Amino acid sequence: MxxxxxxxxxxxxxxxxxxxxxxxxxxxxxxxxxxxxxxxxxxxxxxxxxxxxxxxxxxxxxxxxxxxxxxxxxxxxxxxxxxxxxxxxxxxxxxxxxxxxxxxxxxxxxxxxxxxxxxxxxxxxxxxxxxxxxxxxxxxxxxxxxxxxxxxxxxxxxxxxxxxxxxxxxxxxxxxxxxxxxxxxxxxxxxxxxxxxxxxxxxxxxxxxxxxxxxxxxxxxxxxxxxxxxxxxxxxxxxxxxxxxxxxxxxxxNKRSNRLYQADALISQYNFKLNELIFNKEGILIEEDPKYASALEMDIFPVDINSASYKELIRVPGIGLISAKKILKIRKKQKFKNIEQLKKIGVVTSRAEKFIKIDGSYQSSLNF
Ligand code: SF4
The missing domain is CATH 3.20.20.70 (Aldolase class I)
Incomplete structure (x- = not known):
């Protein structure tokens, strides 16, 4: 041949x-x-x-x-x-x-x-x-x-x-x-x-x-x-x-391996601890975006966009590593006043709004 x-x-x-x-x-x-x-x-x-x-x-x-x-x-x-x-x-x-x-x-x-x-x-x-x-x-x-x-x-x-x-x-x-x-x-x-x-x-x-x-x-x-x-x-x-x-x-x-990729990113890039991820009784990630599932179980929410730490911000579904850094940079100069400002810097506000306050005001009801 x-x-x-x-x-x-x-x-x-x-x-x-x-x-x-x-x-x-x-x-x-x-x-x-x-x-x-x-x-x-x-x-x-x-x-x-x-x-x-x-x-x-x-x-x-x-x-x-x-x-x-x-x-x-x-x-x-x-x-x-x-x-x-x-x-x-x-x-x-x-x-x-x-x-x-x-x-x-x-x-x-x-x-x-x-x-x-x-x-x-x-x-x-x-x-x-x-x-x-x-x-x-x-x-x-x-x-x-x-x-x-x-x-x-x-x-x-x-x-x-x-x-x-x-x-x-x-x-x-x-x-x-x-x-x-x-x-x-x-x-x-x-x-x-x-x-x-x-x-x-x-x-x-x-x-x-x-x-x-x-x-x-x-x-x-x-x-x-x-x-x-x-x-x-x-x-x-x-x-x-x-x-x-x-x-x-x-x-x-494939959905199972996709969830593993998402969970892996939380561990390797977002510094999540293994015990922050949500598994079912058999140790399989539950059928939900792992970051969202984890956020539903955390007692830190809602966090205030104008005072939350970087570690808290990156735990909010819809806020990624880049948008969290942008929030920290912008709020040094001025406070965030509404959710539209977050949308403009790349936050997926439809996912984030349940988990945040802006200057003391809830953006949505935490209705879990
Ligand atoms: S996975 Fe095992 S059987 Fe397959 S190529 Fe590698 S060593 Fe060989």
Whole structure:
């Protein structure tokens, strides 16, 4: 099979790894495999996203590449990926590379193939732009360090927030040893040398493939944000794949992963504590915007726009980080007198009005 055909197959398989992924658009994507639009700080960036191989010795029960599944296995060589990628890059089709892989023969050998690909790009071809490299769980410290010296961002898929949850879906991996310990190494290495993977590390959870609750997943990611300086987490709703051990499992509703993204933003950007989020008895986020659900349970409301602290303002549904900062800046010069002034600076007043007072006056009745 020629390189283009292998590339077509392996780029399709790479869709299962998330990296700020949004659907490719026709105008931005020539008819070539592997071009995806990523988002960073609100900007769209076309990336070349490819799996080095769909061969894998592991047997993660949900995964399209699991060893027990019967399908055609392919592998690309480092030179094939490097040359194809550079061709895309030099034609301005993409601005960066996202490289991942199944595990062939051993973790060490797989890591060496991944590193060799990006080494060729950096050292032989002088490529300077963005590279995101997926680290294989269980990789050696030395290989992680070398990968970090060549990549802008690295990630390890954690898949699950608990050891028992991981065991249910990926019995070949150990959460603490193969994943958390590696994240600690990444964090320590980058603290010692800021040039190693300067864009930091990310991870991905598979949601709904096991019995794990949202509370367990969010508790896990909260620890990663605090302890290993994780930059971002992705929540991939489980989708059954024919021929895998989980082919008859129920798919996860996208609404659940969307709520996890909302709750994650509250933890990572709004400094919410886990116990400020509202879960049902099973530990699943209730079916409501997590910030709104949390506000209904807080006894701080209504807060006065002219005196509330930043921490209180950002807990008001409809007031985001930017509008809270604007409120603080404006009220240093003049008091807010009516809700229209809030609307003008971007507050979603239909959501906020129940929770605020302006200069002592309620904007709406708190009718919960
Ligand atoms: S290690 Fe598991 S999740 Fe990763 S490619 Fe192999 S089977 Fe899939």
């Amino acid at each position: 020629n390189t283009l055909k292998k590339m077509q197959v392996l780029c399709d398989y790479a869709q299962y790894d998330l990296c700020d992924y949004v659907a490719p658009t026709k105008e931005s994507s020539p008819n070539l495999p592997g071009i995806y639009q990523a988002t960073s700080n609100g900007c769209k960036i076309p990336l070349f996203k490819v799996l080095m191989t769909n061969k894998c010795m592991n047997n993660c029960k949900y995964c399209v590449n699991q060893s027990k599944r019967n399908f055609t296995r392919l592998e690309l060589k480092p030179e094939e990926i490097a040359n194809t990628f550079l061709n895309y890059y030099n034609n301005d089709y993409v601005n960066g590379l996202f490289l991942s892989s199944g595990i062939v023969k051993s973790v060490d050998e797989t890591m060496e193939n991944l590193i060799e690909t990006i080494r060729l790009l950096r050292k032989n071809y002088g490529y300077q732009d963005y590279i995101h490299l997926k680290i294989i769980p269980g990789a050696s410290k030395d290989s992680i360090k070398r990968a970090m010296s060549l990549a802008d961002r690295v990630s390890i898929n954690i898949e699950s927030g608990t050891e028992s949850g991981l065991n249910e879906i990926s019995p070949n991996k150990n959460l603490q040893k193969d994943i958390i310990r590696r994240f600690k190494w990444i964090n320590n290495l980058s603290k010692r040398n800021r040039n190693l993977a300067p864009a930091g590390s990310t991870t991905q959870y598979i949601i709904g493939a096991n019995n794990e609750s949202d509370e367990e997943v969010l508790s896990s990611v909260n620890e990663l944000y605090k302890k290993i300086n994780l930059k971002r987490s992705y929540y991939s709703p489980f989708e059954s794949v024919a021929g895998t051990e989980f082919e008859n499992h129920e798919n996860c509703d």
